[in-house]
Each structure stands twice: as structure tokens, then as C-alpha cells.
Amino acid sequence: MAKRRSFSAGLCLLLAASAAEAGKVGGxxxxxxxPLWGKVQWVGAFADIKVQVVNAFPDVKVQKVAAFPDACGKWQEVDAFPDIKAQRVTAFPDITIQYVDAFPGVP
Known part of the structure; x- marks a missing residue:
């Protein structure tokens, strides 16, 4: 009976960890x-968010805009005075993004 309880507890922990990982980006x-919109500055270190660019199944679909980055997924790249500092990484990102031409936001 003790083995069954420890297995159940382990399974619950695993499911909780999976659910936490799946919910990286809030509703x-x-x-x-x-916020995952606004003026974004790409930095090499000391970033607010580590980002990996992917081709499928992103956490956020991002549209690059020249002005008015006022909705979810609309990013204006700047060199100074950013809302978010982001660092591009190839492994262990905080979030993944996919660049799109239309319909940015959480998929």
C-alpha cells in the first residue's frame, strides 16, 4: 500500500510540474x-526574458511593428528605453516565439 501512495504522490508532482511548464505565458x-508587447531591446546579458525563436508551437506569436506596439505579441525593436529586455537563446528559454505577419498573440 505504501508503494502505491508514493507512486501516486510522484505522479501528482510530475503532472503539476508539466502543468506549470505548459502555462509559461499568462492569459x-x-x-x-x-507584458509581452511593447518596445523590445535585444541584449546579450541581464535580460528580463530569455527567448527562443521557433517555427512551430510557440508560446507567443510575435509581429514586428514600426509603431504602436500596443497589443499582445506586437513588438517594436528599439536600441534604447525598452519596455522589455530580451536575450536570444538556443536552449532553455523562458518563452518561445514565432514571427508572424498577421494575428500576433497567444495561440
Whole structure:
């Protein structure tokens, strides 16, 4: 009986970890309180968010805009005074993004 309880407890922990990983981006289009829209500056270190660019199944679909980055997934790349500092990574990202031409946001 003790083995069954420990197995059940382990299974519950595994499912909870999977659910936490799946919910990286909140329903309000934020990650750890940072909105995923606005002016974004790409940095090499000390980033607010580590981002991996993917071709499928992103956490957020991102549309590059020249002005008015005022909705979920609309990013204006800037060199100074950013809303978000992001670092491109190839492994262990905080979030994954896919660049799109239309319909940005959480898929």
C-alpha cells in the first residue's frame, strides 16, 4: 500500500510540474508580470526574458511593428528605453516565439 501512495504522490508532482511548464505565458499575455508587447531591446546579458525563436508551437506569436506596439505579441525593436529586455537563446528559454505577419498573440 505504501508503494502505491508514493507512486501516486510522484505522479501528482510530475503532472503539476508539466502543468506549470505548459502555462509559461499568462492569459493576460504576460510572463512573470512583464507584458509581452511593447518596445523590445535585444541584449546579450541581464535580460528580463530569455527567448527562443521557433517555427512551430510557440508560446507567443510575435509581429514586428514600426509603431504602436500596443497589443499582445506586437513588438517594436528599439536600441534604447525598452519596455522589455530580451536575450536570444538556443536552449532553455523562458518563452518561445514565432514571427508572424498577421494575428500576433497567444495561440
Amino acid at each position: 493576460d499575455c504576460t510572463f512573470n508580470g512583464k
